[in-house]
Amino acid sequence: MKLMIRKDQLNDAIQQVSKASSARPAIPILGGIKFDVDHQGVTLTASDTDISIQSFIPVENGEFVVARIDKPGSVVLPAKFFVEIVKKLPSDELEIEVKDNHQTMIRSGSTDIQMIGLDPEEFPVLPTIEEKDTISVPGDLLKMMIRQTVFATSTSEQTPILTGTLWNLVEGQLKFVATDRHRLASRTANVETEADYRFSNVVIAGKTLNELSRLIPDDNSHVNIFVADNQVLFKIGHVLFYSRILDGTYPDTSKIIPQQFKTELVLNTKKLTDSIDRAYLMSREEKTNIVRLMTQEDGTIEVSSSSAELGRVTEQLEVKEMNGEPLRIAFNSKYVLDALKVIDSEFLFIGFNGAMSPIIFKPTDHSHSLHLILPYRTTG
Amino acid sequence: MKLMIRKDQLNDAIQQVSKASSARPAIPILGGIKFDVDHQGVTLTASDTDISIQSFIPVENGEFVVARIDKPGSVVLPAKFFVEIVKKLPSDELEIEVKDNHQTMIRSGSTDIQMIGLDPEEFPVLPTIEEKDTISVPGDLLKMMIRQTVFATSTSEQTPILTGTLWNLVEGQLKFVATDRHRLASRTANVETEADYRFSNVVIAGKTLNELSRLIPDDNSHVNIFVADNQVLFKIGHVLFYSRILDGTYPDTSKIIPQQFKTELVLNTKKLTDSIDRAYLMSREEKTNIVRLMTQEDGTIEVSSSSAELGRVTEQLEVKEMNGEPLRIAFNSKYVLDALKVIDSEFLFIGFNGAMSPIIFKPTDHSHSLHLILPYRTTG
Numbered sequence: 163m164k165l166m167i168r169k170d171q172l173n174d175a176i177q178q179v180s181k182a183s184s185a186r187p188a189i190p191i192l193g194g195i196k197f198d199v200d201h202q203g204v205t206l207t208a209s210d211t212d213i214s215i216q217s218f219i220p221v222e223n224g225e226f227v228v229a230r231i232d233k234p235g236s237v238v239l240p241a242k243f244f245v246e247i248v249k250k251l252p253s254d255e256l257e258i259e260v261k262d263n264h265q266t267m268i269r270s271g272s273t274d275i276q277m278i279g280l281d282p283e284e285f286p287v288l289p290t291i292e293e294k295d296t297i298s299v300p301g302d303l304l305k306m307m308i309r310q311t312v313f314a315t316s317t318s319e320q321t322p323i324l325t326g327t328l329w330n331l332v333e334g335q336l337k338f339v340a341t342d343r344h345r346l347a348s349r350t351a352n353v354e355t356e357a358d359y360r361f362s363n364v365v366i367a368g369k370t371l372n373e374l375s376r377l378i379p380d381d382n383s384h385v386n387i388f389v390a391d392n393q394v395l396f397k398i399g400h401v402l403f404y405s406r407i408l409d410g411t412y413p414d415t416s417k418i419i420p421q422q423f424k425t426e427l428v429l430n431t432k433k434l435t436d437s438i439d440r441a442y443l444m445s446r447e448e449k450t451n452i453v454r455l456m457t458q459e460d461g462t463i464e465v466s467s468s469s470a471e472l473g474r475v476t477e478q479l480e481v482k483e484m485n486g487e488p489l490r491i492a493f494n495s496k497y498v499l500d501a502l503k504v505i506d507s508e509f510l511f512i513g514f515n516g517a518m519s520p521i522i523f524k525p526t527d528h529s530h531s532l533h534l535i536l537p538y539r540t541t542g
Numbered sequence: 543m544k545l546m547i548r549k550d551q552l553n554d555a556i557q558q559v560s561k562a563s564s565a566r567p568a569i570p571i572l573g574g575i576k577f578d579v580d581h582q583g584v585t586l587t588a589s590d591t592d593i594s595i596q597s598f599i600p601v602e603n604g605e606f607v608v609a610r611i612d613k614p615g616s617v618v619l620p621a622k623f624f625v626e627i628v629k630k631l632p633s634d635e636l637e638i639e640v641k642d643n644h645q646t647m648i649r650s651g652s653t654d655i656q657m658i659g660l661d662p663e664e665f666p667v668l669p670t671i672e673e674k675d676t677i678s679v680p681g682d683l684l685k686m687m688i689r690q691t692v693f694a695t696s697t698s699e700q701t702p703i704l705t706g707t708l709w710n711l712v713e714g715q716l717k718f719v720a721t722d723r724h725r726l727a728s729r730t731a732n733v734e735t736e737a738d739y740r741f742s743n744v745v746i747a748g749k750t751l752n753e754l755s756r757l758i759p760d761d762n763s764h765v766n767i768f769v770a771d772n773q774v775l776f777k778i779g780h781v782l783f784y785s786r787i788l789d790g791t792y793p794d795t796s797k798i799i800p801q802q803f804k805t806e807l808v809l810n811t812k813k814l815t816d817s818i819d820r821a822y823l824m825s826r827e828e829k830t831n832i833v834r835l836m837t838q839e840d841g842t843i844e845v846s847s848s849s850a851e852l853g854r855v856t857e858q859l860e861v862k863e864m865n866g867e868p869l870r871i872a873f874n875s876k877y878v879l880d881a882l883k884v885i886d887s888e889f890l891f892i893g894f895n896g897a898m899s900p901i902i903f904k905p906t907d908h909s910h911s912l913h914l915i916l917p918y919r920t921t922g
Contacts, residue, residue, distance in 0.1 A: 243852050246823050252816060265853075272858040273820060278851065436632065440653060443626050471658065472623050473645075478652040 163199050163235025163260040167219070169270070171228045172256070173249050175206050175217040176241075178401050181373050182215040183208040183241035194238040195245075196285045197258070201231050208241060209286045213370050214404040215377070216288065236282035237264050247275065289393040289404055297331060297355040297387045301378040301398070304385050307338050308371045310349045310504040310531055315368035316342035323410040326365035331355065339415055340368070345497045346415055346534040347504075354384075361389050365408040374403055419534060420520060423513035425457065428483035428526060431510045434465075435502040437477040441467040442495040444475045452538055453495035457488045467495070482509055491517045492538040498523075501533035543579050543615025543640040547599070549650070551608045552636070553629050555586050555597040556621075558781055561753050562595040563588040563621035574618040575625075576665045577638070581611050588621060589666045593750050594784040595757070596668065616662035617644050627655065669773045669784055677711060677735040677767045681758040681778070684765050687718050688751045690729045690884040690911055695748035696722035703790040706745035711735065719795055720748070725877045726795055726914040727884075734764075741769050745788040754783055799914060800900060803893035805837065808863035808906060811890045814845075815882040817857040821847040822875040824855045832918055833875035837868045847875070862889055871897045872918040878903075881913035 179195060187193035187210075198205040203220040221229045237260045248256070252271035259267045264279030299307075308327075316324035321343075328339040334357060337350045378385060378398055386397040389407075396403040441453040445467040453467045463481055468474040491514060502510075507525030514521055523533040559575055567573035567590075578585040583600040601609045617640045628636070632651035639647045644659030679687075688707075696704035701723075708719040714737060717730045758765060758778055766777040769787075776783040821833040825847035833847045843861055848854040871894060878901075882890075887905030894901055903913040 240852055243823060243827065247820060247855075250816065250820050250823070273817075274856040274858075275820075275824075275853065276856075277853040436630065437653075440627060440630050440655075443623060443630070444655075447623065472620055473655065473657040475627075476654040476656075478654075 163197070163237055164232040164258070165199055165204065165229055166232075166255055166257050167204065167229040168255050169248065169251055169253070171219055171223070172204075175204075175219050175400075176245050176248055178217045178377060179206045179208040179215040180241050180245045181208070181376070182210055182213045184210040185242070190240070191238060191280050191284045192286070193241055194280055194285070195241045196236065196238045196282055198236045198282070199231055200234045203231075204229055207285070207288065209288070209404075211286075212367065212406050213373065214286070214288050214402075216402040216404075218400045220400075235260055237266055238280040238282050238285050239266060239277055240280075244277070289390065289395075291388050291390045291393055291395045291404075293388050293395075295356060295359045295388070297336060297353045297359070298384045299336070299351070299353050299387065301381070301383050301385050303351055305375050305378050306506075307336075307349045307351060308375045310506075311338045311340040311347040312368045312371050313500045313504070314340040314342060314345050314347035314533075318342075323365055323408055323412055325369075326367045326408040326412075327371060328412040329364040329366065330362045331360050332362075333357070333360070339412075341413075341415055341534075344494070344536055345501070346418075346532075347501065348532045350530050363412055364389055364394065365410070365412050366394060366405055367408060370405045374405070377401060377403060418520065419532065420513065420515055420522060423486065423515055423522070425486040425489045425514040426483070427457075427463065427481050427512045427514075428509055429463075429479065429481050429512065431502060431505055431507060431525075433479060434510070435499065437465045437479055438495050438498055438502065441465050441475050441477060442499060444469050444472055445495050447472050450538075451494045451496045452492050452540065453498070454490065454492045456490045457484065459488075486514075487516075489514055489517070491521070492540045493521065493535055494538065497535050501535065505531065505533070543577070543617055544612040544638070545579055545584065545609055546612075546635055546637050547584065547609040548635050549628060549631055549633070551599055551603070552584075555584075555599050555780075556625050556628055558597045558757060559586045559588040559595040560621050560625045561588070561756070562590055562593045564590040565622070570620070571618060571660050571664045572666070573621055574660055574665070575621045576616065576618045576662055578616045578662070579611055580614045583611075584609055587665070587668065589668070589784075591666075592747065592786050593753065594666070594668050594782075596782040596784075598780045600780075615640055617646055618660040618662050618665050619646060619657055620660075624657070669770070669775075671768050671770045671773055671775045671784075673768055673775075675736060675739045675768070677716060677733045677739070678764045679716070679731070679733050679767065681761070681763050681765050683731055685755050685758050686886075687716075687729045687731060688755045690886075691718040691720040691727040692748045692751050693880045693884070694720040694722060694725050694727035694913075698722075703745055703788055703792055705749075706747045706788040706792075707751060708792040709744040709746065710742045711740050712742075713737070713740070719792075721793075721795055721914075724874070724916055725881070726798070726912075727881065728912045730910050743792055744769055744774065745790070745792050746774060746785055747788060750785045754785070757781060757783060798900065799912065800893065800895055800902060803866065803895055803902070805866040805869045805894040806863070807837075807843065807861050807892045807894075808889055809843075809859065809861050809892065811882060811885055811887060811905075813859060814890070815879065817845045817859055818875050818878055818882065821845050821855045821857060822879060824849050824852055825875050827852050830918075831874045831876045832872050832920065833878070834870065834872045836870045837864065839868075866894075867896075869894055869897070871901070872920045873901060873915055874918065877915050881915065885911065885913070 184192045196207040207216045256270040266277040266279040268275040339348045388395040447469040465477040507527035509526040511524045576587040587596045636650040646657045646659040648655040719728045768775040827849040845857040887907035889906040891904045
C-alpha cells in the first residue's frame with residue numbers, strides 16, 4: 163500500500179471514524195483505524211463491539227485531486243496517536259507507505275514517522291445489512307428527535323434495555339420513546355419510506371445516538387436508515403454508521419400515558435423554564451431537587467423550593483389558561499427542566515391528575531412531542 | 543440594610559470576589575460573601591484563608607445610578623447559591639433587605655427569595671497593609687510575567703515553598719523565578735517605583751497568581767502592588783486582591799544557571815515547538831516523554847522519539863546558527879514545550895554544556911526571560 167493524500171481530507175475522515183475506536187481496547191486491533199486503499203479511494207473503518215464507523219475518501223473531489231494511489235492495500239494503525247499526529251503534520255499532504263510486516267512509513271515535509279501497523283485481517287468484519295427497505299430522514303430532524311428524547315434514557319446498567327431509545331415505524335411515522343422509569347420522553351415524525359414498511363422494538367443505546375448526532379452535518383442532507391435483525395445502518399453522505407440493536411423487549415409504555423386530566427395549564431415555556439431553574443438552584447442544595455407547584459385563587463401559579471440551610475425561593479407566574487381542580491404538586495425539578503429545555507413551542511400544555519399521578523408536558527404548536535414525569539409523593 | 547441595585551453591576555462584582563470564597567468551607571462563614579453597604583456604595587468581600595478579594599460598587603457610575611441605598615448595614619450571604627441566582631433573576635435590578643437575625647429578602651420581578659444570612663461580625667478581618675511603598679505594573683505585563691513563569695512551580699506539597707513564584711525587586715527591576723527542581727523559569731521587567739524601594743523572598747502561590755491573572759482586565763490599566771511582612775495587596779481599579787506570602791526561604795537558584803556553553807543553537811521558535819510537539823505525541827505513550835535532540839554533520843538538527851508499541855518520529859530541522867561541539871541530548875519534551883510556548887520571540891537561543899548539564903532557553907528578541915531544563919541522563 164502506498165499513496166499521497168491531502169491532510170485536511172484525511173483528517174476529516176479520521177475525526178469521523180475515530181469515535182468508534184476504543185480508548186482502552188480489550189485487544190489492540192480495536193484501538194486501530196483500518197485503511198483500505200484501492201484506485202477509487204481510501205476507506206477508513208473503526209469499530210468497538212457496539213458501533214462501527216466507515217468513511218470513504220474518493221481520489222477526486224469534483225475539482226481537485228485528494229489522493230494519488232501508487233499501490234492499493236490495507237493496514238490498521240493505532241487510532242489515538244494517528245488522530246493527533248495527522249493534524250499536526252507540517253505539510254498539506256502526506257505520504258503513507260506500508261512495508262513488510264505492516265510497518266508503515268508516514269512522510270510529511272521533513273517529518274518521518276515509522277508506525278507499527280497491525281494486520282488488517284484481524285480487524286472485525288462489518289455486519290452485512292441488506293439495503294432493501296429504508297427510511298430517509300432530514301439530518302436536522304433526526305438530530306432534533308435524538309436531542310428531544312435521549313436525555314430520558316436510563317444511565318443505570320441494571321436494566322440495559324432502558325439505556326436505549328425505542329424506535330418504531332408504523333404507516334410512515336417514526337416514533338422515539340425513552341424512559342428511565344421516573345420520566346418518559348417521546349417524539350414522532352413523518353418520514354419518507356414505503357407505505358407498508360414497518361418495524362418495532364428497535365432499541366438503540368443513548369450513547370450511540372449521541373455519537374450519531376455528532377456525525378450528522380448541519381446542512382439539509384438526508385440520513386438513510388436500514389434496519390436489520392440486530393443492527394442498524396445509517397448512511398450519512400460518505401459515512402456509514404453501524405449500531406448494534408440492544409437485546410431484550412422494551413416495556414410497553416402506552417398504558418401509563420393519561421388521556422384526560424383533572425387540572426390543565428397552558429403557560430409560556432421560557433417563563434416557566436426560568437422560574438423552575440431558579441427554584442432548582444435552591445432545591446439542588448437539598449439533593450432531592452424538590453420543587454413545588456401550586457395553583458392560586460387569583461388564577462396564577464406559585465413555584466417554590468426551600469432548603470434548610472439556604473432559605474426559600476418563591477415565584478409567581480401568570481398562566482395563559484387554567485382549567486379544572488386546584489392543585490399542589492411536587493416534582494424533581496431537574497427532570498422537568500430537562501423536558502422544558504427541549505420543548506420547541508412558545509407555549510406548553512401541562513396536564514395533571516392530582517398530586518400522586520404522572521404529569522404530562524406537551525408543546526401547543528404541534529403534537530409530535532410528549533413528556534411524562536412522575537411527581538414526588540411528599541406529605542404536606 | 544436595604545438597597546436597590548442593578549443586576550449587571552452586582553453580578554460583575556460577585557464574579558470578581560467569589561473566586562476567594564471556599565467551595566467547601568471549613569466553617570460556613572468562609573463560604574460566604576460579605577456585603578457592607580453605606581451611602582457611598584456596596585463593598586463585597588470574600589476570603590478563604592489564603593486570599594481575600596474585595597470589590598467596591600459605587601452608587602453612581604459616571605452617567606447612571608447603580609444603587610439606591612435606603613439603609614446602610616452588613617450581612618454575609620452564602621456565595622455559591624447567590625452567585626448563580628443573581629444572574630438568573632428576571633429583572634434588571636433587585637432589592638436586598640436584611641431583617642432580624644440576618645434574614646435577607648431578595649426581590650426581583652415576581653421572584654421572592656428569602657436567604658438565611660450569616661453574622662458579618664464573624665467574617666474574617668482583612669489584613670491591614672500600609673500603602674507606603676508601591677510598585678505599579680501594567681496589567682498586561684503582569685499577566686504575561688505570571689504566564690511565563692507559573693507553569694514551572696511545583697505541584698507537590700512536599701516542598702511548599704516551591705509551589706510559589708519568587709518575587710524580588712532591586713533597582714526598579716521586578717524579577718519572577720519559579721522552579722520545581724526539574725526546570726526553572728524566570729522573567730524580569732522594569733517597573734515604576736521609588737528608586738531605593740526593594741524587597742526579596744516574596745513567594746506567592748502559583749494557584750493564587752492564576753486567580754490574580756483572571757481578575758486583571760484586558761485594558762491598559764495598571765496594577766498597584768503593596769508588599770507587607772506576610773501579605774501582598776494588589777489594587778486593580780475597584781478591586782483589592784490580598785494574598786498570603788508563603789512561609790520559608792526560597793532556594794538560591796542563581797548559581798545553577800550557566801553563563802557559558804559548549805554548544806549553542808539559534809532556531810525558529812515555532813518550527814522547533816511544532817517538531818517537539820510531534821515527537822512529544824509519540825514519547826507520551828512511554829510516559830517518560832523522552833525526546834532526543836542531535837546535531838547533524840550537515841548543520842541541521844534531528845529531533846526524535848520512539849515508543850516500543852507505536853514506532854518512531856524523526857524530525858529534521860534547519861538552524862539559524864550553530865556553534866561549538868556536536869551534541870546528543872535527551873529531555874522531558876513536556877517541560878521543553880511548556881517553556882517554548884511562552885517564549886515571545888521569533889527565534890530562540892539554546893545553550894548546552896554536554897548531555898548531563900542543564901539546558902538554557904532564551905528569546906533572541908530581549909533578555910527578560912530565561913528557561914532552564916535538566917536533561918534526562920540516558921545511556922546511548
